[in-house]
Amino acid sequence: MGVKKKSSNQNIKIPRLRLRTQSEGTRVTNQAERSADMQQRIWQTVAMIPTGKVATYGQIASLIGFPAHSRFVGTTLRQLPKHTKLPWFRVVNSSLRISLRGGGEKLQRHLLEADNITFIGERIAKAHKWEATAS
DNA sequence: ATTCAGGCTTTTG
DNA sequence: GCAAAAGCCTGAA
Secondary structure, eight states: OOOOOOTTOOOOOOOOOOOOOOOTTOOOOHHHHHHHHHHHHHHHHHHTOOTTOBEEHHHHHHHTTOTTOHHHHHHHHHTSOTTOOSOGGGEEOTTSBOOOOTTHHHHHHHHHHHTTOOEETTEEOGGGBOOOOOO
16 A cells, blocks of 8 residues: 555545535524534444444544544533433443443443444453554 | 533543 | 643533
């Protein structure tokens, strides 16, 4: 594969989404529109985490092109409806630990274990970290 | 406009 | 490995 790698950039394929057109009759600010677009990208990226793998918030943020927005990834996932089809539970913090506090932690771990993911204490085995590769 | 808290990350000690 | 501090960015009050 004659792929030239520049700096520490990984061979990651970033999903390209069309910017949605302005909805009629509804004026949205540029900022709101940008956030909505970021959320779309977050959803799409999270959706492609394969079963048995986990990604970090920062990893998702980098994949969508905003490496400094790891917290926003968390905020976005938090707002998901309970019945969502998105595998939100496959996103963990940079220590490969569950960030959720309260009852959510138990649920997330349960869902991850259902995906055949192994824990070492509170930490997820490194082998489970998802490495997005160019297809 | 300002302040604060949030499913974060990285650096230091 | 862990705790504290500092960055970073957004949404809500």
